Amino acid sequence: MAADIAALDDILGLHIRLAHGAVLRHFSEHFADLGLTQKQVSVLWLAHDHPGIAQTDLARQLQMDRATTMSIVHALERKNLLERQTPGEDRRRIGLRLSADGQALLARARTAIADHEQWLRARFTAVELEQFVQLLKRVHGG
Amino acid sequence: MAADIAALDDILGLHIRLAHGAVLRHFSEHFADLGLTQKQVSVLWLAHDHPGIAQTDLARQLQMDRATTMSIVHALERKNLLERQTPGEDRRRIGLRLSADGQALLARARTAIADHEQWLRARFTAVELEQFVQLLKRVHGG
DNA sequence: TATTGTTATACTCTATAACTATA
DNA sequence: TATAGTTATAGAGTATAACAATA
Numbered sequence: 052m053a054a055d056i057a058a059l060d061d062i063l064g065l066h067i068r069l070a071h072g073a074v075l076r077h078f079s080e081h082f083a084d085l086g087l088t089q090k091q092v093s094v095l096w097l098a099h100d101h102p103g104i105a106q107t108d109l110a111r112q113l114q115m116d117r118a119t120t121m122s123i124v125h126a127l128e129r130k131n132l133l134e135r136q137t138p139g140e141d142r143r144r145i146g147l148r149l150s151a152d153g154q155a156l157l158a159r160a161r162t163a164i165a166d167h168e169q170w171l172r173a174r175f176t177a178v179e180l181e182q183f184v185q186l187l188k189r190v191h192g193g
Numbered sequence: 194m195a196a197d198i199a200a201l202d203d204i205l206g207l208h209i210r211l212a213h214g215a216v217l218r219h220f221s222e223h224f225a226d227l228g229l230t231q232k233q234v235s236v237l238w239l240a241h242d243h244p245g246i247a248q249t250d251l252a253r254q255l256q257m258d259r260a261t262t263m264s265i266v267h268a269l270e271r272k273n274l275l276e277r278q279t280p281g282e283d284r285r286r287i288g289l290r291l292s293a294d295g296q297a298l299l300a301r302a303r304t305a306i307a308d309h310e311q312w313l314r315a316r317f318t319a320v321e322l323e324q325f326v327q328l329l330k331r332v333h334g335g
Numbered sequence: 336t337a338t339t340g341t342t343a344t345a346c347t348c349t350a351t352a353a354c355t356a357t358a
Numbered sequence: 359t360a361t362a363g364t365t366a367t368a369g370a371g372t373a374t375a376a377c378a379a380t381a
Contacts, residue, residue, distance in 0.1 A: 117340075118342085118372085141381070214371095258351085336381100354365080
């Protein structure tokens, strides 16, 4: 039986939600010209670092449902940023890799992400940053 | 000019996003029978603590757009959990308060939230928890 | 049987824009 | 002019359920 909670401000989950909202808002306001969402950048980034990655791998690393992953992959394919490889041994797995356009856009996105991260990180010391990431990882199990 | 970032795992924003996702997932899985979302519980909670609160106040405290607030208030009114007060001096402001049903459901929700929070907090010490909330507040400015 | 990809569907959250009423 | 509420609309993210192909 959990103890009762006095005030809404004591809810850790709320602060996580508000922090997420603040980050998302800043991202949306400053990345409109890129035409990419946070999730889309993450998928491009992973496909760049791991050419031939499959949807299942993306889903696991970004903690998404397969259907959710599909919708993001679709969006990137529609923009010709992501391409499919011809299947290998296991014909169920479809490897994904960046197109030339995808490479170019990811490069721009990484610069933009760096600015975004600087905005976010500016309020913390290096020690606090490391603590913060460790605490967050204990929530999402990364 | 921001420094370049090597790996996706170094992105603080990503960890915040993943942590939010993990919390949201646990909430959804364990609160289906309540029929309330996180946001709806937050609004009920605030209306309980501040009877006569206006939509603008809710929007500010939960960092939502007015239109977003409206949709949540509507959902709660449709379920007869939230009622409107007759306007006072400033006839633009409409005070909100919980109905009897809203009171009852909030009481149940608070217990469920307490369990949810226990699941979340179990992985931290008291000191870590306080640090964590402070770090999160510096992101969302609460 | 289990895994991978796929589609259809639905709901929540979020925001923009334009409108009305009131201050 | 500014604020509060409202409505219409749209997009992103999330998930469930059911299906086909493959292992």
